[in-house]
C-alpha cells in the first residue's frame with residue numbers, strides 16, 4: 476500500500492514510519508506544509524494518490540490551547556477536515572488520530588472506561604477542537620478510522636510538547652529532592668511503538684468508525700510517576716497531590732480511560748499493560764540524562 480503520514484517526524488509519526496516500513500510511505504512534516512491549508516494537503520494527495528492517509532498532525536499543548544483557541548481549532552478541527560476532504564477526493568482511507576480528552580467534561584466524573592459509542596464531553600479547548608475535528612472526519616470521509624489514544628510516550632518525544640512525561644519525570648527526579656504529582660486524574664499511558672503496531676494491523680482490515688487503542692490498564696499521574704522511578708532505579712520521594720493543589724490553565728479529565736470494545740469486536744489483541752510498555756520504552760531509550 477501507499478501511505479501518506481502527516482506529522483511524520485512527531486512522536487507517533489516516527490513510530491508509524493517504522494511500523495509501516497514494508498509499505499510505500501509519503502512522510503509529510505510541518506516543513507512541507509500546513510495541514511490547515513486545504514490546497515497543500517489536496518495537492519499532495521492528488522500528486523501521490525496514497526491508499527491511506529494517516530493524520531497525526533495536531534496542536535496538542537493542552538494549556539497553550541486555552542490561550543490559542545483559534546490555532547487549536549485551525550490545526551485540530553480545520554486540519555482534520557482538510558485531511559478528510561483530501562482523502563475523500565482520492566477515495567483513500569483516512570486514519571485520523573484523536574484523544575481521550577474528548578471525554579471527561581461531565582458534572583459527575585466517570586469511573587468506568589469510555590466506550591467508542593459514548594457521547595464526547597470535552598472539558599478543555601484541546602478536547603473540544605479534537606472533538607470537532609473527529610466530527611468533520613465522520614461527515615466528510617466515508618472510509619475513515621478515528622483512533623482515540625491517550626497520554627503518549629515514544630522515543631521521539633512529542634515535538635509539540637518538547638519531550639514526554641516519562642522524560643520530564645526522570646529529569647526532574649534527578650534535579651529535585653522530592654516530586655509532587657497529581658493523583659486524581661486517571662488514564663491509560665500508551666507507548667507509541669505499540670500504538671503504531673496496532674494501527675498497522677487496523678489499516679489492513681475492513682473497518683470504518685471509531686476505535687480506542689491504548690496500552691492495557693490505567694493509573695494516575697502519581698502512580699505513573701512511581702512506576703517510572705522504580706523502573707529507572709531512582710529513589711526520589713513522590714508525594715501524591717490533588718488537581719486543586721496543582722492548578723493548570725486547562726482543566727483535565729479526572730478519568731479518561733478508554734474501553735477497547737471495537738478492538739475486541741474485531742478480534743484484535745489488546746495492547747500490553749502500560750507497565751510492560753514502559754519497560755520496553757526505557758530499554759530502548761537507554762539512560763535519560
Ligand SMILES: NC(=O)c1ccc[n+]([C@@H]2O[C@H](COP(=O)([O-])OP(=O)(O)OC[C@H]3O[C@@H](n4cnc5c(N)ncnc54)[C@H](OP(=O)(O)O)[C@@H]3O)[C@@H](O)[C@H]2O)c1
Pocket residue numbers: 481482483484485486487488504505508509510511530531532533534535550554572573574575605624625626627628632633634635636
Ligand atoms: N501526545 C499525547 O499525549 C497524545 C495523547 C492522545 C492523543 N494524541 C494525538 O496523537 C497524535 C500525535 O501526537 P504526538 O504525541 O505524536 O504529537 P507530536 O509529536 O507533537 O506530533 C504532532 C506533529 O504534528 C505536526 N504539526 C503541528 N501542527 C501542524 C500543522 N499545522 N500542519 C502540519 N503539521 C503540524 C508537528 O510538527 P511540529 O511539532 O514541528 O509543530 C508534529 O510533527 C495527535 O493527533 C494527538 O492529538 C496525543
